[in-house]
Amino acid sequence: MHPRQTTVAAAVTVAGAFEIPLVTRFRNTGARQGLLVRGPSGWGEWSPFGDYGPQLAARWWRATLEAATGSWPPARRTAVPINAIVPAVDPAHAHRIVATSGCTTAKVKVGDAGDVDRVEAVRDALGPDGRLRVDVNGIWDLDTAIRRLRQLARFDLEYAEQPVADLADFARLRTRVDVPLAADESVRLAADPLHIRGIDAADVVILKVQPLGGVRPCLAVAEACDRPAVVSSAVETSVGLAAGLALAAALPDLPYACGLGTMSLLAGDVTTDPLRPVGGVLRVRRPSPDPALVERWTAGAAVRTELDRLLAAARQVVAGDGSAGRSNGQPG
Numbered sequence: 001m002h003p004r005q006t007t008v009a010a011a012v013t014v015a016g017a018f019e020i021p022l023v024t025r026f027r028n029t030g031a032r033q034g035l036l037v038r039g040p041s042g043w044g045e046w047s048p049f050g051d052y053g054p055q056l057a058a059r060w061w062r063a064t065l066e067a068a069t070g071s072w073p074p075a076r077r078t079a080v081p082i083n084a085i086v087p088a089v090d091p092a093h094a095h096r097i098v099a100t101s102g103c104t105t106a107k108v109k110v111g112d113a114g115d116v117d118r119v120e121a122v123r124d125a126l127g128p129d130g131r132l133r134v135d136v137n138g139i140w141d142l143d144t145a146i147r148r149l150r151q152l153a154r155f156d157l158e159y160a161e162q163p164v165a166d167l168a169d170f171a172r173l174r175t176r177v178d179v180p181l182a183a184d185e186s187v188r189l190a191a192d193p194l195h196i197r198g199i200d201a202a203d204v205v206i207l208k209v210q211p212l213g214g215v216r217p218c219l220a221v222a223e224a225c226d227r228p229a230v231v232s233s234a235v236e237t238s239v240g241l242a243a244g245l246a247l248a249a250a251l252p253d254l255p256y257a258c259g260l261g262t263m264s265l266l267a268g269d270v271t272t273d274p275l276r277p278v279g280g281v282l283r284v285r286r287p288s289p290d291p292a293l294v295e296r297w298t299a300g301a302a303v304r305t306e307l308d309r310l311l312a313a314a315r316q317v318v319a320g321d322g323s324a325g326r327s328n329g330q331p332g
Helices: 003-011 054-069 091-099 115-126 142-155 167-174 193-198 215-225 238-250 291-296 301-321
Strands: 013-026 029-039 042-046 079-081 084-086 105-109 131-135 157-161 181-183 204-207 229-231 281-283
Touching: 013 291, 013 301, 029 054, 029 301, 042 054, 042 238, 054 215, 054 238, 054 301, 079 238, 084 091, 091 105, 091 115, 105 115, 115 131, 115 142, 142 157, 142 167, 167 181, 193 215, 204 215, 215 229, 215 238, 229 238
Parallel strands: 084 105, 105 131, 131 157, 157 181, 181 204, 204 229
Antiparallel strands: 013 029, 029 042, 079 281
16 A cells, blocks of 8 residues: 555544435435545535445545545535435425525426426416426436426426436436436546546536545546536535535536525534534535434444445455545546
8 A cells, every 4th residue: 555545544534334224215225324524624524325336335435535635625615505305205295395494496307297387386486487397317218208307397497407428328318308408427436537528418516525525636537627616415424425516616606506405304413513404505514423312313233234334345446556645526
């Protein structure tokens, strides 16, 4: 192991594992799990999803190391506009979420049988001047995406996020519909997150800090892609959300509301200063864990064992490619 890697590895301490229930099931799970890590620069969170292997989990670990041992770029703004998040709920519930959110932008999960009524309810809650985007998570094929986006276009969509899984279909779809397209999984799950830059496929790039390896690597992706960026979360605690907030604060331009209002999806938090938007904005700050709340949401032994197993494999990947503590902004 390179001396720098040894230094970084020794500088961080895994302070505990958490498991916090989700208000609504997401990715076929009912809870978010992860580790809280402390280093000389502060706290970081490592919370890859349970179906991830070592290579993807290693990107998340690089972001954790950046937070705990590195530095984030200077902030260009002190507050970030936030979109309301509407999961796959009934129309009345969707309307309440948006009407009480204080946000003027909303993102709606679609792809199920009741999605048109849900989108209509959200448009009603927002009014004609609100911004409405839909998130498909790549489940449509090209023909379905063409048909469904033409159907939903009457709601004046700001953009459709990841309507199809394949980038080639992205490019074809873009010529067949009038709805702008945003790439999420096509960026963060790609072996090379920068591959989208040479393909005329998406109008907007979604940036998520942990999946892309850190704040600085996300900035590099945004610059290389030369497209408007929207910062979104991976449904983290406020410790992890703080990195996304730092990215949104550091971007040269921020033309869209960001998807960092995800504390509403969790039944609790590890800090007494949760990153919840007020009046549709989040004030840029970096909360620290509260010992009592960390204890409250401590994961059981089986969860901790599985997290430790995946972390050991992820750390081997990071050590093998020499990226531990890397802060040169290159995505891993």
